[in-house]
Amino acid sequence: MYNPVLLDMASTLQNYKERFILNFISDDRWKYLVNGFFTTIKIAFFAVIIGIVLGFFVSIVRSTYEMNRNDRSKGKVYKVIMGILNFICRAYLSIIRGTPVVVQLLIIYFVIFQSVSIDKVLVAVIAFGVNSGAYVAEIFRSGIMSIDKGQFEAGRSLGFNYFETMVYIIMPQAFKNVLPALGNELITLLKETSVSGYIALEDLTKGGDIIRSRTYDPFMPLIAVAIIYWVVVVIMTFLVGKLERRLRNSDH
Secondary structure (H helix, E strand, O other): OOOHHHHHHHHHHHHHHHHHHHHHHHHHOHHHHHHHHHHHHHHHHHHHHHHHHHHHHHHHHHHHHHHHOOOOOOOHHHHHHHHHHHHHHHHHHHHHHHOOHHHHHHHHHHHHOOOOOOOHHHHHHHHHHHHHHHHHHHHHHHHHHOOOOHHHHHHHHOOOOHHHHHHHHHHHHHHHHHHHHHHHHHHHHHHHHHHHHHHOOOOHHHHHHHHHHHHOOOHHHHHHHHHHHHHHHHHHHHHHHHHHHHHHHOOO
């Protein structure tokens, strides 16, 4: 018996099947997404490392300056050096947090490295790492400043110097306090890498855009890109939550 509803569903499914083949199977276009995905993960991974290292250093300088600027036991040379370092760190934070990441990416690629032959992936890693470092620094600093000052005195009473007290006593506690915010920053960094195509870098988003430009069908490639980002973010959220629970359980 003729059923127009079933016929329409069959026609729709056939249409999606043909579009799927056109966008992903024909000419091995799925490779654009796979190669772009690994490029995105590579950029995000190394940018996270740079961001954490840079953010850690800046947070130490800023928190040390704020805690010791009124300490009369510190010498004048020490205060001058810390003042200069603090000024540089504040300028870095102001510039990076006050300008869009895509503009920073373009400046680093087209201005700073304009006369140098350099891998675009490395440029992206530097740009996103430097950008992330500014936000990680403030996250770490807020965690450090949330720790009671008595913890510093406890460290000194155990014979630790300032650096040892910071590394072995303060930072582990601060890390637990800021882990949720740090996890959000890492997820934000991953999504921010989607602007890498501005320097003609074939990341995940650019891969989907290349497929769209070949097939003139924006729906499937862009939805595929969105789904891949979403899956990665869900996995990262799960891992951060698991780490947070493990650290919380270690307190008991």
